Amino acid sequence: ASASSFVVQPQNTRLADTFLFARKPFITGNWKLNPTTKKEAIELATGIANSVSDSSPGDVALFVPYPYLESVEAAVDGKVTIGAEFITAEESGAFTGGVSPLMLQSMGIEWALAGHSERRTLNGESDEEINKQCLMLIENGMNVVLCIGETLEEFEKGLVGSVCAIQLKKNLAGVTAEQMKQVTIAYEPVWAIG
Template sequence: MAHGHEVPVRSKKQEAKAASDCRSVSKMKFSLSLLCLLPSTSAFILPQAEKVSTTSLWGRKPFISGNWKLNPQTRDEAVKLAADIAATVTPESPDADVALFVPYVFIEAAQKSAGDRLFVGAEGVCPEIKGAFTGAVSATMLKSLGVQWALAGHSERRVIFGESDEYINGQCLKLIEQGMSVMLCIGESEAEYEQNLAGPVCAVQLRKGLAGITAEQMSRVAIAYEPVWAIGTGKVATPEIAQSVHATCRGILRDMYGDAIADQTRILYGGSVTPESVDGLMAQPDIDGALVGGASLDAAKFGRIINFQTA
């Protein structure tokens, strides 16, 4: 008769299970040892491309802007429209920047009419400062009028006037060189959108348009995402679609410049924005404003857009 505790005899099946359990424990210990070597809990942070930002979190000031294009037809009309729009900016309005991008010939009149309630900017600029460029307007000319903002890369300039990414980049660089600010417009055509190319198209236009612009200079840059298929067509990307592309664009900026610049750069939505659609768009975390076309020619409509509501 054996003394003490008897050692139970295990079957082969039990032996195999025990060996498997031992290996599992060993793997767990090894994994825990690797985690101990990590400098922080960064292993549990989502990849940068999946980070979600919000206007309130990053402190991006909303930017509501209007693009008059080839409108209105007279100086008197421009003066009245600028005054009527400026009157809609009140102490009760959202804390946002407001700008009107107007034809060159109306800039000074619109500035005087609007006063200090909003910025009056230019619809474009020549990347040259002086020389034999008939019909062109330089950054220094605009600066001498007190202009702080100008558009670059609007789809109509790209498509109708044939402005290339390189030309648009020259505009951006020249404006920044003069201590001014630029709103770089990007966006895909309807055919490109239907082929799921919105991201790649925006990536190319962003990378080429911002070439040579440093992280420090990005404080003078705003981005306007305008799906070409929604400009002047009455079609508006749903807030969810717009938010998705804006998040993609912010991810591209993150890859180009890092977290801080990506999180501080304002990305506006443009494309048939109306009083009815603005609230839903502005409620999205990566939509920081609007670049408005047709509705900016109606003071009441644009005033409602300026006074958007997100709650």
């Protein structure tokens, strides 16, 4: 499938309406380097999980720091999805501090972020590395939330569409239309992140 197959065609507005509104919203929270204790992480996660009901308008996922993944996953008892904030695009080897998809799966984690702007800028993750992460997650049967977005400078130059299109093309290279079922795109302009 080509990129144009994902574009809603204006002459088919009934299909467009169905396509745009058929999916439940997916509400996510990335905890970054917070909170500071396991106890606080469990309290926060269970508080959120207990506020989500079967009649909630969307699905909820929390992307939490590695030390809390297993405890938080157990505490929420399936009421919300728990995911990792990033992965290492390697299965094993000399990658100090790295975490592979197989390690996550052994803890019951089936979701991970890839391409977050902080990982791109602060950790120097390239589009090629992000692509490897996406492919590795997908090939291991996991789901990925691919983060894309432009900087303030790119926004001010009117490059939003171009920047996002380039990120999508590079980050999803080799991903098939069928595998896109395992991918959620999260658009968050870098300049809007607080």
